[in-house]
Amino acid sequence: MKRLMVALVLTAGCTTAPSTPPTPASTPVTSKSAPAPEFTITPGLRHVASVPPGAPFDTPESFGTDLAFQGKYAFAGNYDGFTVYDIGDPARPAVVTRVLCPAGQNDVSVYNDLLFLSVDEPRAGAECSSGPGDPSRETSFEGVRIFDISDVGHPRYVTAVRTPCGSHTNTIIPGEGVHHVYVSSPGPMPDTAGCPPPHELISIIEVPAANPAAARVVATPTLFTDRDPGRFGGCHDVTAFPAKNLAVAACYGDGLLLDITDRAAPKVLQRVTDRRNFSIWHSAAFTPDGTKVVFMDELGGGTTPMCTADVPRNKGGNAVYELKDGRLSPLGLFKIPRPQGETENCVAHNGNVIPVEGRDLMVQAWYQGGVSVWDFTDPAHAREVASFDREPLAPGVPGGSWSAYFYNGYIYSSDITRGLDVLELTDPAVRGAARLPGLNPQTQE
Numbered sequence: 001m002k003r004l005m006v007a008l009v010l011t012a013g014c015t016t017a018p019s020t021p022p023t024p025a026s027t028p029v030t031s032k033s034a035p036a037p038e039f040t041i042t043p044g045l046r047h048v049a050s051v052p053p054g055a056p057f058d059t060p061e062s063f064g065t066d067l068a069f070q071g072k073y074a075f076a077g078n079y080d081g082f083t084v085y086d087i088g089d090p091a092r093p094a095v096v097t098r099v100l101c102p103a104g105q106n107d108v109s110v111y112n113d114l115l116f117l118s119v120d121e122p123r124a125g126a127e128c129s130s131g132p133g134d135p136s137r138e139t140s141f142e143g144v145r146i147f148d149i150s151d152v153g154h155p156r157y158v159t160a161v162r163t164p165c166g167s168h169t170n171t172i173i174p175g176e177g178v179h180h181v182y183v184s185s186p187g188p189m190p191d192t193a194g195c196p197p198p199h200e201l202i203s204i205i206e207v208p209a210a211n212p213a214a215a216r217v218v219a220t221p222t223l224f225t226d227r228d229p230g231r232f233g234g235c236h237d238v239t240a241f242p243a244k245n246l247a248v249a250a251c252y253g254d255g256l257l258l259d260i261t262d263r264a265a266p267k268v269l270q271r272v273t274d275r276r277n278f279s280i281w282h283s284a285a286f287t288p289d290g291t292k293v294v295f296m297d298e299l300g301g302g303t304t305p306m307c308t309a310d311v312p313r314n315k316g317g318n319a320v321y322e323l324k325d326g327r328l329s330p331l332g333l334f335k336i337p338r339p340q341g342e343t344e345n346c347v348a349h350n351g352n353v354i355p356v357e358g359r360d361l362m363v364q365a366w367y368q369g370g371v372s373v374w375d376f377t378d379p380a381h382a383r384e385v386a387s388f389d390r391e392p393l394a395p396g397v398p399g400g401s402w403s404a405y406f407y408n409g410y411i412y413s414s415d416i417t418r419g420l421d422v423l424e425l426t427d428p429a430v431r432g433a434a435r436l437p438g439l440n441p442q443t444q445e
Contacts, residue, residue, distance in 0.1 A: 038390070039370075039389060041388045041423075044425065045371075045373070045388055045411075045423050045424070045426065046426055047422075047423055048410070050418070050419060050422070051093050052418060053078075055098075056081075057098060059080075060417075061079065062078055063402075064415060064419065065107055066414065067108070067405055068109050069412075069438055069440075070438040071437065073096070074407075077107050079102065079103070079104050081099045081100045081101040083095060093422060097152075097155070100128065102128070103117065107168070109443070110149065111172050111179065111438070111440070112209070115155060118169055118170045118183070119141065122137075122166075124140065124141070127160075135189065135191050136193055138194045142165070142166025144161050144163065144181060144215075145157065146159050146207070146212055148212070158213050161205050163205070164185070164199065164201070164220060165194075165234070169283075170182065171247075173260070174242075175209075175263065179206075179207040180205065181205040182204055182247070183202060186234040186236065186252065199234050200222050203217050204221070223266075235256075236252065236281065236282050236283065236298070237249070237250045239286065239443075239444065243290075244290050245259060249284075250284050253273070254273050255271070255278075255321075256271055257326070270327055272328050277315070278295070278297045279297055281296075283350055288444070291324070292331070292376075292379070294362060295319045296350075300316065300347055302349065303345050303398050305340060307339060307340040307366065307369045308339055308341070316335065317334055317348050318333065319332075320379040331379035331380060332378075336384055338387060338389065341368075343396070345399070346366050346368050347367060349366060349403070350364070351364025351405065351441075352441045354406045354425075354433055356432060359375060359429055360375065361374070361376075361377075361429065362374055367398070367401060367416075370389030370401055371387065371389075371401050371404040373427075385427065388421070390418070398416065399415065399416040405439065407439050408433075410422055410423065411425055
C-alpha cells in the first residue's frame with residue numbers, strides 16, 4: 001500500500017517497546033484449521049488451512065503485509081514485526097516464532113541466514129525497542145533492518161541501514177560474497193527531514209555476506225531525469241531477474257526497464273508510460289522465461305473500492321507486456337471479473353507467476369477482492385480461472401489479501417487482518433510446476 005496506509009496504523013498499538021535484540025513473542029504452536037469467516041471458493045482451488053493472528057499481532061492495528069519463503073519456512077511481515085511459519089506440511093502450518101519489531105510496513109526478504117525488513121515510518125532509533133520518531137528530526141530512523149535467522153526460532157537483530165525517505169519495499173539480489181538490496185520508497189512526506197523532493201531515486205545497500213553488520217548504502221541512482229512537473233516522485237517496487245541482468249521498476253506514474261549488470265549502477269533501458277490505463281505502477285512480475293512482464297496498478301493506494309461495477313475495467317488492474325530485444329511492448333490487460341462491494345478496498349496487488357511450462361498462470365492478491373488465479377497465455381484475452389474471496393469486513397475497515405504467492409505446490413495468502421491462508425491449486429497444469437529452494441517474489445532467480 002501507499003503511505004496512506006501508514007497513517008491508518010500509527011496508533012498506540014504500534015508503540016509497544018519490545019526487548020532488544022528481539023526475542024520470540026510466543027512459543028511455537030501448531031495451527032488447527034480454525035473456523036474461518038465465510039468465503040467463496042471456485043472449482044480448481046481448495047482451502048486447506050488458516051492461521052489467525054496471534055499475540056502480539058492480534059490487535060486491529062497489526063496489519064499483515066508481504067511474504068517470503070526459504071526451504072520449509074514462510075516469513076510474513078506485519079506492521080508490528082514478523083512471523084516465521086513452518087510450512088513443511090502445508091495443511092498444518094506451525095508458528096515457529098513471532099518477533100515484535102514495530103514499523104511500517106515491514107516488507108520482508110530472506111536469503112540464507114539473513115532477513116531484511118523495510119521501515120517506512122520514522123522511528124526514534126534503529127533498534128526494535130525504539131518508539132515512534134519525529135519526522136522533522138534527522139536523527140529519526142527509516143530504512144532497512146537486518147536480522148540473522150541462522151536459528152530460525154530465535155532471529156537476532158544485526159544492524160540497520162538508514163535510507164533517504166525510508167524503505168517502502170526492498171529487493172535482495174544475491175551475489176558471490178556480496179549481496180545488493182534495492183530500496184524503493186515513495187516521494188517525500190510533509191515535514192520529513194532528509195527527504196527533499198522530488199526523490200526520484202532508489203537506494204542500493206551493499207551487504208557483505210560474511211559481515212552483514214557492515215552493510216551500507218553504496219549508491220542512490222536517480223532513475224528519472226525528465227519527470228513531468230507535478231508527478232508524484234519515487235518508485236514503489238523493483239523486481240529483479242538476475243540471470244538476465246534485468247529488472248523492472250514500478251514507479252508512481254511510470255514503469256522502467258533496467259539493466260542491472262552493474263548491481264550498484266543500474267541503467268534505464270526504457271521508460272513506459274500509460275496514462276490511459278495506469279495510475280500507480282505498484283509492482284511487477286516476470287514470467288519464468290523472462291519473455292513477459294506483468295505490471296500492477298494500485299489505483300487508490302489499496303484503501304479504496306476499485307473493483308466495483310462502476311470502475312472502468314482498464315483501471316486498477318494488470319498490464320501484460322512482451323519483453324523482447326530489451327524492449328517492453330503492451331500485449332493486454334486483466335482485471336478480476338468479480339464486482340466487489342462499495343465498502344471493500346480492492347485493487348491489483350502482490351502476486352507471482354507459477355513456474356510451469358506451456359502456460360502463463362499468475363496468482364495474485366486483490367485485498368478484499370481475495371485471491372485470483374488467472375491465465376494470460378493469450379495476453380489479449382486473459383481470464384480468471386479460479387478465485388478465493390472472503391466475506392466483506394465491516395464498512396471502513398481495510399483488509400483482505402495483501403500478498404498471494406504460489407510456492408512449491410500451494411498458494412500462501414497473507415491476509416491483512418485474518419492471518420495466513422493456505423490454498424491448494426488443483427489444476428492439473430501445476431503438477432509439473434518447478435520446486436524452488438526459496439522465493440523472494442521480487443527476486444526471480
